[in-house]
Amino acid sequence: MSRYFFYNVILVSLLNLMLFVPYLLIQYRYKGAIMSMLCAAIVGTALALLFMHVMKTFPGKGLPEILRLFMPKPLTIPILIVCAVMWLTASSITMYAFSVLINRFFNPDTSSLVVLVFMCLVCMYAATRSTLTVIFVLEVGLIVCVPIIVFLLFKAFNSPMLDWDAIRTVSHYWNRGPQVKPFAASLFVFTGYMNFFMFNRLNSPNFRLRFRWGTPIFCSLILLTSFFIPIGFHGTEGAADYLYIWSVTSDTLIMSYGFIERVIFVFLLMYLMLSLIFAMIGWHMGMEMIKSCLPEKKEAIDPARTPRSNWVIVGLFAVLTVAYAYWFNEKENLKITSHWIVLRACVEIVSVLFVFVLSLFGSGKRKKLVSHENTSHNAASPDGA
Amino acid sequence: MKILRITLLALTALSFAATAGCGFRDIDKRFFVIAMGIDPADQGAKGYKITLRLAVPSPKVEPGAGNNQVVTMEATSIAEAVRLLKAHVDKEFDFGHCKLFAVGEKLARRDYTDILRWLTRRRDVQSIAYVAIGQPDAASILKVEPKSERYPGNTLFLMFGKDGTQSSYLVPVYLFDFIRRYREHGIDPVLPLIRADKDGYAITRLGVLNKSKLMETLTPGETETYSQIRNQDAKSTVAAVKNGNTMVINVDHIATHFKIANENGEYVLRLWLNVSGIFEEAPLGVYEEDWNQLEALFNQQIASEIKKLFKKMQQAAVDPFGFGLRYRATHPGTEQTWKDWQNLYPDLKFDIKVRVEIEGTGLVK
Incomplete structure (x- = not known):
């Protein structure tokens, strides 16, 4: 079902705010942010297209199964661990950033660590569910949140307080050469397809992705929005002062007749939901990848009972997240995030190119693939299951 | 498995207790600040004179039912003044509903930049609060008790907002707009001048500021x-x-x-x-x-x-x-x-x- 693909794309692109992408871009607004965004749009789209080819070559196969076709198991373990760590860190940074936001805006007297522990508990439960359940939760969550977020973005664009002169001023700096950090940060917006490293297990062999041209358009619009709207509301200079730039930007909107006058609370609630969903998916992916490194192989996508290994692995993730929040303060977190986002971009480019090369040799493995197909019963699509 | 589930459930249930216990304060134990006045300290001393207008909760909503309490404190910094004021009242201050920050004219004419150090950092200060210059000082604006007020601060909200009177002499300025203009290259801040007028306010003039002080007042x-x-x-x-x-x-x-x-x-x-x-x-x-x-x-x-x-x-x-x-x-x-x-x-x-x-x-x- 192509809609599950787009849910992932939408979720990840909307969630860029939680990973300091707009913050990093705005720091580089006079030093090549726009060119970096353009490069990221091209590279991100190209990678997505390459990966779609991979999905077509190996229907119903997650990353572990694809790797297993070409190499012995011990070789796949380091690759899977690196990927799992990438997803784990993305989720953990998001959760940490959000627990700080809750501490700032909702409940200043509760320690952000306490908030984080409870968020981790929720995500632990959600992430240990089966892959099929996870993707259904994603659908429900997005259907609730996205209309409201789109409405708020529409309000922002329509606001008379939005200063188009500031936006035009910054867009005059388009001719600066691209830089690594803003490029890597913008690339994150285009990475929603990467969740299909694992979710591809759900796809049926006759899976066809329609409207794939919509992905780059949507992601580019979101990227432009998350960069230019804060500049329009806080000016070319003022925008660079804020740490949680989008929370402050949402506070500049007013809904006089919307029950709550300050948009920021609606906005934060919506993003709380999205962040939890994102963390759920991230942990689930990490968990599945680590599980596929274990000797016993559980492949069912919707088992009746939750295996104990799920709890153990996700529990470990939760402990790591809380420990991270305990040891690093806000400033260190921001610094780590800005380095991590570059590392993540490298891993993305290398891993997608790697599986693409594998898929080129995939035809030779077709026989093995087909025989495998016949013996397993799990490659069902979510709607057919 | 079952034990794990019950443990999780128990933990979740405990979470309610935790959030209620240490963080949340009931509405009847809060003082809602509806306006804040910032003046320079008296007699040339260093620092600020902070005036807060607090809403006194009232069961009635009818014209003239809005009760206010005004408190004043002098200190070398805004944060310190607010902390000191806390020792003079029985309930916790909540700036979440503070809709007006009035800057004394004297302060605006001297140098207003230091007050932004507090206003931009404070998390519960609304970006959509209004900012104005109080004439002759901010404290006198806050002490006005309009007769027709249905609930505390209503007059100010109606005057600045779009729901009540709409005067072409009143240019409302939001805090975020003020900060944006202060930081921006190529546009300078403006603030409406507000003065006490018997039982109400008169807002007819606009003050034009440069990056540090009030330069001109418009007719x-x-x-x-x-x-x-x-x-x-x-x-x-x-x-x-x-x-x-x-x-x-x-x-x-x-x-x-x-x-x-x-x-x-x-x-x-x-x-x-x-x-x-x-x-x-x-x-x-x-x-x-x-x-x-x-x-x-x-x-x-x-x-x-x-x-x-x-x-x-x-x-x-x-x-x-x-x-x-x-x-x-x-x-x-x-x-x-x-x-x-x-x-x-x-x-x-x-x-x-x-x-x-x-x-x-x-x-x-």
């Missing part, structure tokens, strides 16, 4: 012109004098745009102002007169007023209209662009084209 007429040009305020009027008679047109539709053009090496600001509306006040018989001539009269008089206002701003070296930002927005993105503008603004020429369109003369000829 009510100039304030209206500012509002028309910058905010395209349609709830306004335009006026002209003919043979000693003042004629006033109520604006129905207004549109302005400006651009900065280079003419033979000289920079000219071109402003177009298109206004249409019907007469609100004029001597009998304007119906019979040549409307084209009347319009020409309006055009000429309004254009000269606008030009005078622009010149005044230019001489005070402030740019509340954002001409500099427009210049940056239409020229190549380099450091040099901003430097160029700083050099050319003092010699900038103005070319103002006003086009008034009379739509009717009201009910009589």
Whole structure:
């Protein structure tokens, strides 16, 4: 079902705010942010297209199964661990950033660590569910949140307080050469397809992705929005002062007749939901990848009972997240995030190119693939299951 | 498995206790600050005099039912003053509903930048709170108790917001807009001047600030012109004098745009102002007169007023209209662009084209 693909794309692109992408871009607004965004749009789209080819070559196969076709198991373990760590860190940074936001805006007297522990508990439960359940939760969550977020973005664009002169001023700096950090940060917006490293297990062999041209358009619009709207509301200079730039930007909107006058609370609630969903998916992916490194192989996508290994692995993730929040303060977190986002971009480019090369040799493995197909019963699509 | 589930459930249940216990404070144990006044400390001492207007909860919502409590404290920093004030009241302060930050005129004339250190950092300060300059000081504004107030602070909210009165002399300024203009290259902050008026407030003038202090105060007429040009305020009027008679047109539709053009090496600001509306006040018989001539009269008089206002701003070296930002927005993105503008603004020429369109003369000829 192509809609599950787009849910992932939408979720990840909307969630860029939680990973300091707009913050990093705005720091580089006079030093090549726009060119970096353009490069990221091209590279991100190209990678997505390459990966779609991979999905077509190996229907119903997650990353572990694809790797297993070409190499012995011990070789796949380091690759899977690196990927799992990438997803784990993305989720953990998001959760940490959000627990700080809750501490700032909702409940200043509760320690952000306490908030984080409870968020981790929720995500632990959600992430240990089966892959099929996870993707259904994603659908429900997005259907609730996205209309409201789109409405708020529409309000922002329509606001008379939005200063188009500031936006035009910054867009005059388009001719600066691209830089690594803003490029890597913008690339994150285009990475929603990467969740299909694992979710591809759900796809049926006759899976066809329609409207794939919509992905780059949507992601580019979101990227432009998350960069230019804060500049329009806080000016070319003022925008660079804020740490949680989008929370402050949402506070500049007013809904006089919307029950709550300050948009920021609606906005934060919506993003709380999205962040939890994102963390759920991230942990689930990490968990599945680590599980596929274990000797016993559980492949069912919707088992009746939750295996104990799920709890153990996700529990470990939760402990790591809380420990991270305990040891690093806000400033260190921001610094780590800005380095991590570059590392993540490298891993993305290398891993997608790697599986693409594998898929080129995939035809030779077709026989093995087909025989495998016949013996397993799990490659069902979510709607057919 | 079952044990794990029960443990999780128990933990979740415990979470409610945890959140209620240490973080949350009931509404009846909070003091809602509805306005805050910031003045310089008395007798030239270093620091600030902070005045807070607190809402006293009342079961009734009816005209005159709004009760307030006003508290004042002097300290070397705003944060310290607020902390000290906490020791004078029984409930926790909540700035989440603070809608007005009044800056004393003395402070604004000296240097206002230090107060932003508190306003921008504080998490519970709304970005959509209003900022104004209190005349003669902020404390006197906060001490006003309007008679018609239905609940505490209602008068101020109605005056600044769009729900109640809509005056073309009142230009509401949000805190985020003030901060943006303070930081921006190419536009300077403005703040409305608010003074106590018996049982209410009078807000008719606009103060124009540079990056550190109040430079100019506009007259009510100039304030209206500012509002028309910058905010395209349609709830306004335009006026002209003919043979000693003042004629006033109520604006129905207004549109302005400006651009900065280079003419033979000289920079000219071109402003177009298109206004249409019907007469609100004029001597009998304007119906019979040549409307084209009347319009020409309006055009000429309004254009000269606008030009005078622009010149005044230019001489005070402030740019509340954002001409500099427009210049940056239409020229190549380099450091040099901003430097160029700083050099050319003092010699900038103005070319103002006003086009008034009379739509009717009201009910009589």
